[in-house]
Structures are given as structure tokens and as C-alpha cells.
Amino acid sequence: MRKTVNRTPPEVALDRVLAGLEKELVEAADEEIELAAQDLGMNVRMKGSAAFIGVLYTFPKRIEDIFDVGKRPRSFLPGGRKDRGDDEK
Amino acid sequence: MPKTRSHIPPFATHQVIAPSHTALSLNLVTEMDLLRLKSIARLHARGLPPDVSWDDLLQEAITRVLTGKRVKPEDVGMVAFLAGVMRSLRTGHIRRARRGRGRDDPHRLGREEPESPLEHEMLDPMADPERALLAADELEKIRQLFAGDRVALQIIDGLAEGLTAEQIRARHSISRTDYDSARKRMRRCLIREGLTCGRL
Numbered sequence: 001m002r003k004t005v006n007r008t009p010p011e012v013a014l015d016r017v018l019a020g021l022e023k024e025l026v027e028a029a030d031e032e033i034e035l036a037a038q039d040l041g042m043n044v045r046m047k048g049s050a051a052f053i054g055v056l057y058t059f060p061k062r063i064e065d066i067f068d069v070g071k072r073p074r075s076f077l078p079g080g081r082k083d084r085g086d087d088e089k
Numbered sequence: 090m091p092k093t094r095s096h097i098p099p100f101a102t103h104q105v106i107a108p109s110h111t112a113l114s115l116n117l118v119t120e121m122d123l124l125r126l127k128s129i130a131r132l133h134a135r136g137l138p139p140d141v142s143w144d145d146l147l148q149e150a151i152t153r154v155l156t157g158k159r160v161k162p163e164d165v166g167m168v169a170f171l172a173g174v175m176r177s178l179r180t181g182h183i184r185r186a187r188r189g190r191g192r193d194d195p196h197r198l199g200r201e202e203p204e205s206p207l208e209h210e211m212l213d214p215m216a217d218p219e220r221a222l223l224a225a226d227e228l229e230k231i232r233q234l235f236a237g238d239r240v241a242l243q244i245i246d247g248l249a250e251g252l253t254a255e256q257i258r259a260r261h262s263i264s265r266t267d268y269d270s271a272r273k274r275m276r277r278c279l280i281r282e283g284l285t286c287g288r289l
Contacts, residue, residue, distance in 0.1 A: 010225035011183075013249035014136055017231060020248035021279060022176065025129045026169045028276045030121045036280035037124075044124060051284045054144045055109050055123045 108151040128283025240271035
């Protein structure tokens with residue numbers, strides 16, 4: 001049986017951990033970034049490297065970026081009718 | 090005929106220059122800095138509401154610096170400053186998410202809005218069980234990143250308890266060399282995690 005009970009709320013603990021790890025990343029050397037990228041098969045010196053996705057390059061397009069796949073009117077769904085009240089079920 | 094949104098073809102594209110591009114072209118940051126910031130943004134996006142992604146955090150932080158809403162002190166590096174802005178944005182998002190559910194309302198509790206995480210802790214740390222559960226889950230995910238690395242896990246647990254590096258080393262009798270080696274392994278793991286391409 002544990003002698004002590006950890007009373008630190010998870011949100012506070014997470015904040016502390018993130019702050020501590022943030023400091024590590026701020027201090028990370030360029031070489032460490034290059035090595036970590038190499039682990040993933042990325043070459044950060046290469047133009048268009050996937051490492052820069054979301055930072056310098058946009059995310060690859062997904063079907064939901066082009067079409068409103070999640071917002072089709074209910075009447076378009078097979079056998080769907082607007083007045084069926086599926087939400088209540 | 091009036092132009093409405095329905096007349097815009099769904100495949101229409103428009104060039105938007107991301108704030109990170111602007112920061113790079115203004116030499117505020119280097120490409121390597123952007124990768125550091127990407128890793129930090131992915132870290133701070135943990136436990137945030139699902140509608141806030143890491144790139145939102147990063148681009149918003151850069152925008153605030155570019156527009157002068159946040160002014161960088163001279164003695165602080167740009168990466169460290171932007172990391173601080175992202176941390177602050179994260180706190181704001183969590184606070185808004187709590188308010189959205191009617192909990193943790195500072196007015197209801199008769200207090201001003203908490204300024205620091207410590208004050209936040211004192212206010213009502215368990216006000217939102219759902220967020221507490223999410224935070225515990227994210228903490229576990231972070232621990233899993235270092236599964237099998239005893240010293241790294243001791244560091245994580247120490248950080249969670251608010252211990253300093255010296256206190257963690259003393260508690261577990263970790264030599265300075267072992268501690269620094271573990272930090273190096275952790276950095277590499279975190280950067281690897283940060284450079285992956287998903288939205289989390």
C-alpha cells in the first residue's frame with residue numbers, strides 16, 4: 001500500500017511537465033533536431049522537407065478539406081428524411 | 090446577380106501567407122527555430138480542446154508578436170519568448186473551455202481571473218473533472234513516450250510534482266552525467282514526436 005497520496009491535480013501536473021519539457025526543447029541544439037529528423041527519415045536541409053509541414057508548408061489536403069462530408073443534409077443520406085427525427089433516437 | 094458563398098467553387102484556392110513564413114522572411118526566426126517551435130507547439134497542444142490544433146497555437150503566437158500585441162524583452166530569445174506566448178495561449182484556451190461549461194467562473198467564485206498557474210491551482214483545481222481526466226490521460230501519454238527509460242520517467246514524475254533538477258537528482262540519487270544523458274534522450278524523443286506530420 002502506498003504511504004503517500006499524490007494530491008497534485010492532473011492539470012497542474014501536466015502544466016508543470018509541459019513547462020519543464022518546453023525548456024528542454026527551447027535549448028535543443030540544431031544537431032539534435034537534425035538527428036531526430038534523421039530518425040524519421042527526414043532531411044531538414046532538403047527543400048520541401050516533410051518536417052516543415054504545418055510550419056512552412058500546408059497540410060496535405062484531405063477529402064473533408066474539400067467537401068463537407070460531415071455536413072450533408074439528412075435528405076441526401078440513403079433513405080433519409082428531414083422529418084424523421086433521428087437525433088432523438 | 091449578388092455574389093454569395095454558393096457561387097465560389099469549392100476548389101477555389103487563395104494564397105495565404107502563414108505568419109511563420111513572415112517571421113522567417115523577417116529573420117525573426119531561423120528554419121531550425123521553426124522546427125523547435127513546432128515541437129513546442131505540439132507539446133502545448135496536449136490536453137487542449139479538440140478544436141485547437143498545435144498549428145493554431147504556433148501561428149497565433151507568431152501573429153501576436155508580429156502585430157505587436159506581445160513585445161519581446163531584449164534579454165529573451167525569440168524561441169523562448171514564443172514558447173511563453175504559446176503557454177499563455179494554452180492557459181487561455183483551457184480557461185475558456187472551462188467557462189464554456191459554466192465551471193471555474195472567477196466571477197462566480199468572487200475572485201479576479203487567476204494570473205498564474207499557481208493561483209489557478211489554488212482557485213479550484215478539481216473544478217472540472219472532465220479536463221482533469223483529459224490531463225491525466227495526456228500525462229500518461231507523455232510517460233509512455235519514455236517507457237523503459239527509468240531516469241526519464243523519474244524526471245517526468247519530478248517535474249509533475251514541481252521539483253527542481255537538483256531535487257530530482259537528490260531524491261533518486263541520479264548523477265549529473267546520467268541526468269544530462271536522460272535529458273538528451275528526452276529532447277531527441279520529443280523532437281521526433283514534434284516533427285511528425287499529423288495534427289495530433
